[in-house]
Amino acid sequence: MEKPYYGYRMNTYISVALIGSGIAGIALAIIFTTFMYSTWGLILCWALGAVLLTSGVFWHLSMGFASKSKTAGPFQDNFADHLRSVWDGKGKVLDIGTGRGRAAVEIARRFPEAWVIGVDTWAKLWALWEQTKAGAEKNATIAKVADRCTFQYGNALDLPFKDGEFQLVVSTFAFHEIHVPDRMVILKEVIRVLSPGGHFLICDLFGGPPLKGYKVKNVSELIRRVEQFGARDVEHKTLKEAGLKLRLARIRGMAYLSGRKKEVMHADQALEGIKARGEG
Numbered sequence: 001m002e003k004p005y006y007g008y009r010m011n012t013y014i015s016v017a018l019i020g021s022g023i024a025g026i027a028l029a030i031i032f033t034t035f036m037y038s039t040w041g042l043i044l045c046w047a048l049g050a051v052l053l054t055s056g057v058f059w060h061l062s063m064g065f066a067s068k069s070k071t072a073g074p075f076q077d078n079f080a081d082h083l084r085s086v087w088d089g090k091g092k093v094l095d096i097g098t099g100r101g102r103a104a105v106e107i108a109r110r111f112p113e114a115w116v117i118g119v120d121t122w123a124k125l126w127a128l129w130e131q132t133k134a135g136a137e138k139n140a141t142i143a144k145v146a147d148r149c150t151f152q153y154g155n156a157l158d159l160p161f162k163d164g165e166f167q168l169v170v171s172t173f174a175f176h177e178i179h180v181p182d183r184m185v186i187l188k189e190v191i192r193v194l195s196p197g198g199h200f201l202i203c204d205l206f207g208g209p210p211l212k213g214y215k216v217k218n219v220s221e222l223i224r225r226v227e228q229f230g231a232r233d234v235e236h237k238t239l240k241e242a243g244l245k246l247r248l249a250r251i252r253g254m255a256y257l258s259g260r261k262k263e264v265m266h267a268d269q270a271l272e273g274i275k276a277r278g279e280g
Contacts, residue, residue, distance in 0.1 A: 004105060004139035018055050025049025072102075078244045079103070079172065079203065080110050086258060087199045089113055091167030094193060096120075096156050096186075097174025101136030101149070107170065108145035114168075116145075119154030156186050164195040175204040176213070183213045184225055191229040194261040206236060207253035226259065234259035 026049035083089075089111040095104040098118030108116045122133050133151050140149040154160045156171075156178055169190045175183060190200050204210075207219060216222045223234045238255045 002142050004102075004142050018052050022049050022051070022053025022055070025052055075239075075244060076102075076106050078239070078242060079201075080106065082242060082256060082258070083107070083111075083168075083170075083201060086201065086260070087168050091115070091195075091198075092165065093117070093168045093170065094119065094159075094161070094166045096154075096159075096169065096171040096190070097177070098136060098151060099131040099174070101139045101151060103170055103172045104136070104149050104151070105139050105143050105145060108140070108149035109143050112148075114148065116149045118149070118151045119156075119159065120151070121153065121155055156189060159189045159193050161193045163192055164198075165193050167195055167198045169194055169198070169200040170202065172203045175202065176210055182215045184215060187214075187226050188229050191226070191231050191261055196261055196263045199260045200231075200258060202257045203239075203255070204257070205253040206255045206257050207238070210253045222257075226257070230262050231259045232262050 025045050029045035029049055090113040093104075093107055093111075093114050093116040095101075095107070095116060095118040098104050098120045101118050104116045104118035107114055118136055120131070120133070120136075122131065133153070136151045137146070140146040140151075143149075152160075156174070157180060171190075175186055178186060180186075187202075190202070194200060206222065211218065211222060214222055214225070216225060219236045223236060226234050235258050236255055237258070242256055
């Protein structure tokens with residue numbers, strides 16, 4: 001039976017290319033040493049080989065999880081468990097930076113009362129990684145959730161939706177790929193499209209140097225700024241703290257950022273509350 005494919009073979013190709021080039025560079029350095037070639041050529045080959053080999057190993061350890069179901073599966077389970085702890089599984093869901101639809105399809109599959117929309121710009125560069133709208137739609141069809149999981153073009157900086165349209169907004173490993181002076185604009189859009197009381201769960205780099213992209217110095221400041229957009233119960237939790245036991249959890253800064261939009265009390269509701277207290 002055909003299974004959804006999320007297009008991460010490119011990670012394997014990059015790992016092999018980097019590691020292979022690194023080994024080739026080191027082999028050349030050994031040859032240069034044996035035959036007493038130029039000192040500068042020797043140094044260059046050793047240095048280049050070491051850098052490429054190290055980069056290949058790091059890429060494999062940090063990104064290889066995405067190309068293997070045995071490592072991607074535990075993350076999907078952890079993400080779903082985290083969702084269940086904050087959300088009732090009902091309503092309209094938005095997945096930002098959906099790529100080939102992994103998070104969107106999984107949410108639709110695991111939560112039968114959810115209606116999911118995945119948005120992405122699907123830039124031409126990402127097509128090399130097989131991240132396409134057609135691929136996402138095919139995965140939804142294979143998973144038999146195409147009636148509740150759809151995809152459309154949309155920019156995270158200016159989402160094409162009305163205020164308060166969604167009960168849940170999610171994103172996985174996408175925000176750090178959006179290059180803008182201040183990524184806070186993305187989180188502001190997340191809160192805007194959430195309905196009052198709606199939840200958000202974002203998995204990305206929310207710690208260490210990547211925080212500079214949000215123009216904050218630390219996690220506490222990040223949380224305060226998100227709260228200023230109208231969110232409450234904002235929580236930062238590393239993947240390790242969330243119970244994920246994968247190499248992915250050890251990547252510095254990788255964490256969940258979750259919370260919910262503040263409920264709005266209408267004037268008539270507030271007046272009724274005041275009257276009730278007065279009568280009591």
